[in-house]
Amino acid sequence: MKFTVLGSGAGLPSKDRNTQSFVIDCVLEYNEYILIDAGEALQHRILHTHIKPSKIKNIFITHLHGDHIFGLPGFLSSRAFQGGEGIPLTIYGPAGLREWLDLTFKISESTLNYPLEIIEVEADMTIRLNDFTVRVLPLSHGIDSFAYIFKENDKIGELLTDKLLALGLKPGPVYGKIKASETFTVEGKEYQTADFIGETIYGRKIAVHGDTRLNSKEDYLNQLFNADLIVHEATFLKDEKEKAHDYFHSEINQVLNMFSELNYKQLLFVHISSRYTDEDIREVSAALNDKAAIAFDYFELPIPRNVQ
Template sequence: MKFTVLGSGAGLPSKDRNTQSFVIDCVLEYNEYILIDAGEALQHRILHTHIKPSKIKNIFITHLHGDHIFGLPGFLSSRAFQGGEGIPLKIYGPKGLREWIETTFRISESALNYPLDVVEVEPYMDIRLNNFDVHAIPLSHGIESYAYIFKEDNQIGELQTDKLRELGIRPGPVYGEIKASETFTHDGQIYETPDFIGETIEGRKITVHGDTRLNTEKEYLDSIRNSDLLVHEATFLNNEREKAHDYFHSEINHVLDVFEDVNYKQLLIVHISSRYTDEDIKEVSASLEGRAVIAYDYFELPIPRNVK
């Protein structure tokens, strides 16, 4: 599983940073991509990757500002001609998203050749998505905005084949049968399968924020605690904490301070203002000392399993 950044910039795109779009690549695990936000020119960004639009089956929109949704109509239309025919697509997002999509397609007289379902999200809504539980947390942005917490299901531990060999059970299809059972019999003796299974593999936790002011409430911090990947905006990079707050955004040093005790494994900083030069960003990156990474377009970050 990996996290791909198709657009890392804030509201005004630059030559180097497109507006915000992300992909959780879980094709190897679950044969799909999960798209989060749809910045302008999304369909063009995808052309520079190996992402197949037909394998995007779920989209999560954090909020309805244009830099997060203006790429959606073009992508939906292109998907219809890029292997998506007949493959259902579901879109989750704030109230008003369904009306905006329906109006756009009605006025442009566009049609899709696959089922489209738009689900309007409510605060603290829980969503079951294949092998993930998704939790929507409301944010502070002056417009309805959400963070989405994707918690992967736990997996049964590895079969301890060395113990089976000690019993004289040789490798073969029987190993799969044993792992799927509660008990098994060998040489007339009954064994408990859990005694031959390693520790449970904890599912990965990925938290992706929309635009927002920093939230310092304990309940919120507890909900994102222990994220394998924490994605948060920092539109401001130069200690303009008050200005960031006034504009319903966040500043990078404040983000680091607030998340200091959240126990994340990886922190990815996104939604970077176009006013910052490459030199500005290099300087800030050098000061992070491994606490976070500032994203750039087409950045890919592996999200390994929690194997002990």
């Protein structure tokens, strides 16, 4: 599994940063990509990757500002001609998303050749998707904006086959039966299956935010605890805390301070304003801790499974 940034910029695109779009690559696990937000020119960005539109089967929209959705109608139409025929697609997003897409397709006389389901989300909603539980968290942004927390189910550890072989049990269907049971018996002696199972494989957690002011509420921070990846906006990079608050956005140092006591593996900053130069970004990046980074377009981050 890996996280790919197709667009890392804020409201106005620049020559180097497209507006916001991300992909969670689950092809090896579930044979699909999960798209989060659909900035303008999304379909053009995908052309520079190995991503197949037909394998994007679920889309999550954080909020309905144009820099997060203007690429959606074009992508949906293109998918119909890029192997997507007959392959269902589900879009999750705030109220109003269905009306906007229905009107867009009606006026443009566009049709799709695959089933499209639009599910309008609400705060604290829970969505089941593959082996993920997706939690919808409300944010503060003037219009409805959400964070999506993708939590993969934990998996039982692998059988310790060397220990089973030592008991005289050769590989075969019996191994599956043992793994599915609490106890098993060999030559009249009972054994606890847990003693023959390796360490639990803990599910990965990825938290992707829409645009937002800071949220320091304890229940919100608890949802992010132990995240493998937190993706958070940093529209402002230069200590403009008051301006960030006034515009319903976040400033990078405030975010770092808010998460300073939070246990996570990687913090990725996105939604970077086009007014910052490369030199500005290099200067800010140099001061970040080793768990934080400012994203760029086509940035990729592998997210391995956790064994503890």
